[in-house]
Amino acid sequence: MDNKHNHIKTEHTVSSETMNHAMMNHEGHEHHEHGHEMSGMDHSMHMGNFKQKFWLSLILAIPIIFISPMMGIDLPFQFTFSGSDWLVLVLASILFFYGGQPFLSGAKMELKAKAPAMMTLIAMGISVSYFYSVYAFIMNHLFPDKHVMDFFWELATLIVIMLLGHWIEMNAISNAGDALDKMAALLPDTVKRLQDDGTEEIVSLKEVGKGDRLMIRSGDKIPADGRILSGASSVDESMVTGEAKLVTKNTGDTVIGGAINGSGTIEIEVTGTGESGYLSKVMQLVQQARSEKSKLESISDKVARWLFYIALIVGLSAFLIWLLVTGDLSQAFERMVTVFIIACPHALGLAIPLVIARSTTIAAKHGLLIKNRNALEQANDLQYVFLDKTGTLTEGKFTVTGISLLNQKYSEEEALKYIGALEADANHPLAAGIMNYLKQKTIIPYQAKDLKNLSGVGVTGTIDGLSVKVVNEKEVERLSLSIKQSEKEAYLKQGNTISYLLIDDQPAALIALGDVVKPQAKAFIQALKKLAITPVMLTGDNKVSAAAIATYLEIDDFYSELLPEEKEKKVKEYLDKGNKTMMVGDGINDAPSLARATIGVAIGAGTDVAVDSADVVLTDSDPFDIIRFIDLAKQTRRKMIQNLWWGAGYNIIAIPLAAGILAPIGFILNPAVGAILMSLSTVIVASNAMTLRIKGE
Template sequence: MAKQTIQLQLSGMSCAGCAKSIEKALGGVQGVTTVNVNFANEVAAVEGDKLNSEQLVKAVKDAGYDASVIDHQQPEDDSRERAQQIQFYKFLAAAILSLPLLYTMVGHFSWTENIYVPAWLMNPWVQMALATPVQFIIGWQFYRGSYTALRGGAANMDVLVALGTSAAYFYSVYLAASLGDHAAHQGLYFETSAVLITLILLGKWFEARAKGRSSAAIKQLLNLQPKQAVRERQNGETETVDVAKLQVGDIIHIKPGQQIPADSTVVSGSSAVDESMLTGESVPVDKHEGDDLTGATLNKNGFLKAKVRKLGRDSALAQIVKVVEQAQNSKAPIQRLADRVSAIFVPVVLLIAVVTFLVWAFWLDAGNYGKALEAFVAVLVIACPCALGLATPTSIMAGSGRAAQMGVLFKQSDVLEIAHTITTVVLDKTGTITEGKPKLTDLEIDLKGVNGVTEAQLKQAVKATEQQSEHPLAQAVVQGIEVEALEQINDFNAHEGRGVSAKVTLSEQSHILRIGNIRLMREHDIESDAWSKRKDELEQQGKTAMLISWDNQAVGIIAVADTVRDNANAAISKLQQRGLKVVMLTGDNQRTATAIAKQVGIEYVFAEVLPEHKADKVKELQQQGERVAMVGDGINDAPALATAEVGIAMGTGTDVALETADIALMRADLNSIHDALFVSKKTVRNIRQNLFWAFAYNTLGIPVAAAGLLAPWLAGGAMALSSVSVVLNALRLQRLSLNHRD
């Protein structure tokens, strides 16, 4: 049974610990096999059998958070934008109430003691009136989050914030109640709790905005889809309809300058189409009758009529979004370290904070509970592990999103992490190094000593037999032979890696026609030495030569040639300049393979390799210590793609979700391999930068706070700044350009 995947939009998370709690809750739902919660974009990807979306949402809500099912076919939900607005309004209200309290702090420093502070503002009951709404109304989200986490047997950032600010608030209430008006001179901490909550809310607002930008790639892709289309009625008249009302088979009109409403096929007209949103390539592609169009691409200069081919979830754009989301919602191996640290971080911090309070209160400054409280609160706040939880997913989101805009789709985040570590690139020849559209160049026949068939009949039989095959070489033969195909063809067989055969009936007599390489002939004891010299000549020209036999006698030879891609030589040279070993893998004979390899500058060639043995060649390289990326068409090369560390499928922009490949290249351009490795390298470097600074921030910040050298409100500001800085660093990946090719 095929696995089912449901995505949930989450809300209410405060740190990586919340993500772990939600994963645990969803993992307990019947039928769930895998759960990945992305803290950065607040999305849960749930995989399993017979999943019930209502049960999944209920599990999240029972865990103390909120969730809704993501459906890109429905109008876009603006709940995340509303949540950002609410967070901003909370910050604004907290700032208005906290500013007077912040102003009272000027009286605490010798160098600001001459600044006037109204006496009423120093009144402890006025300060408590200002701080209380901030603590319990505006800051209620931290108490709610703490309760949720603790009920689930975990501790998160909300626990640290709620505990720290509550300690400062209630200690101030105690001082106000016991000392009255003299409490202000003793030192109150209402401003500490209020300003702390205000700064954390500011950081959360900045963080939410930055996270929204890091997930902008999917939103941009979705926004590319036009909302309306011009549909042709049966009477020839046209009407403007919503794209959602289109049906497969509808005829649509596309004027110059309009976006193509849906995946379709041109039935009349010609134009140049800008497919840069799909492939990253700015040069428009010429489209004529019979050519496929992709929804959301731009018709540049000609009028087109097209027949709708795919809609909704089946469309190319939907598949792109699916692949990008899949990569963004999966977990890279490097994130496991951060997850393990986050799981034990908060309890350890609580212990350090308690020890800090006791050391200050009973040893370093015995009896000065105010100083001990400040150090206690500062440790709790500075240690919030938000930056650690954001370090990896924000980089993955930004990197995979930018790669998609460049025409490179990473299907899983672990591939994004390991792609830059490969040492060998194996390139399939047909459709990868070459255009994959071979043409018939030679057809020579010699029927001396053969009875019962004419040259014209033999050509008809060859065409009819090759029509049964889906191989690109067979299609080239069919298109190159201009006679009508023979109808009396039976018992067609495709001999994988060797050729084809069929039974031909002429004048009520049956004959066996075989078309293939020397191995096919030898298997049937067919003597073909008379054609060997001509075969060698054709192969030395880089052509693929196939022998023709009629009733166990070699009677002719066919040659086809595939054009090497224009950019193949330069792209392969750049891969080699990166220090990569480039290998060509093909089923062609050694001479043809060597000729093609020489054209593009490849030294290592595996020729005459049957499809089922391509994976073995990949394993050979792996046994030699190489880390292999296999590049092929994703269909014939499926075993090799699956065997390699990284499988890369060449595409044309309409088949972007190949099951066997780890990376889908939407542009049939070998430079895209270079782009994939480039994005991988930059993303991993960005993740390491984020993790380093997140670890360094907490490692250095906790001792400084425990030493009493950091005021709690400064610790709150630093904590907020660390999270925002991690996200902003990840956003640099969105500015990666194709100039790296130069």
């Protein structure tokens, strides 16, 4: 895997300047994409502060509600005074153009995309209400003896309730961060560049160009993709590739920007600049996957689209039929307007947001942060769950998996004290794993003197007059030390990294470090299978290590040694066959797959880039939370469908009645009755949303 990985990454680099440039280029586009993902209404996420719009619109609406009649019916709390109709006209005009602006702009986008949905339906309702009411105002002033009913009351309540629904949903769904910004943060701000005379200068990363020589010391972040000119080291690429194993790097090998250098000092030549960098390429994959995934349509958008077409057809038909039958233009016009307004019930604007708000609150209590509301709808009928190995099924960090004594003169505790003495002040991942192990065992290491890093080899020091080293396999071979294959074979098969303790250049012990399976992972896999969902493991790790984990967890389908683009491609293959998929991961290499899958789930302890690319975040890093999310999603979708029936279902009866289908037998739906039905359905959807529960609550 390493050779393949290194070969492909040649000629790439990335800089903070590039990332910032890319972020600027994609910013508007990404906000639009994300808005479309969440729902048709969410086209307008970037069109203003909905909280502010709601409160200001409510202030404008309150006088209208108290002064203007509801569909021609004076309510008990309403009053009028001289010139009150002019006040209503002014306030309604401000309200229509200010509070209604997000819906009008959203409708424009939907119609431009030839996909009318919720925004178009709302825009039709408020536009017809406003312009017909202005017409009614003019007619009532020109012909006082012939009263024309206005819809200012409906306009005010419709805008306020729709803004409220939008605000509730926005408040419930956490805003996605900018993954490009997080990607840039993986790289250092300054680097050590070598000049022609061999001296070092500290420069900003954005000043680095192709062919520059950089000096990277132990523990430094590698600032750019490049080729090693001199030196050797072990590099931790897990943050980028997802493989929890130090990769040995020698002269001529390539390194990836964003990885962390180990104990050696290396000099590299930058092999590329700009958008050809590895991290930048990963983000291009994320952007592309997001763009294509944004085509997912929410259930409320589908309902709104049908309502829009039905209302448009029925309304225009009613106008023509009434005009032909009665010859009364005013009456025909009124029937059409009534149909258009009744077709946009207030309840529909709250039906989904209230369920989403309730669902996300429940989810947060259970360690689930939902960033994309479509995830709650798409989680039904899942067929495959793709699981990254490192950090998802395993702990994702170096842990001591075993220690073997190679010289019976020393006990295991003594060996660990020697190893701990040398690794106590080191800053690479292996050292951290060893010191955590000693802490758990409450072992206090010896004190070492004359500590020195051995470039690309390990570390050495003096303890009680003895020369002590902790070295890698390469150094053991160089010293021609004989160690039985049986002592290390089991560890190597599991993909572990082995370090050797040498005392006076003689082997004393070996210590193996690797990734360990999360304790709840096995039960989680069985739970998925009980739900008739097939688990598939995707990993950048080597085949031997992947097979061992898959066998232990009883995962039949797994793919190893995958690069980020290969993971994303594998997910796309399943999607192209019509399958609903979920991807669960925590690393940068998972980001494109998280963005591509029907639902992307990020482990909260993972990288910010993965979190920003996902639809759902597991804050507790417990894979079993995925089962809880699937259960919540099913309960949520059931409530959504129920609310949509209550919120829009009555239109099956109300629209034909408003059009006058029963006029031949003397029955025409009174607009006031339609308004009462609207109010009743609003109360029902609100009450129904609050009954949402998750198992175990």
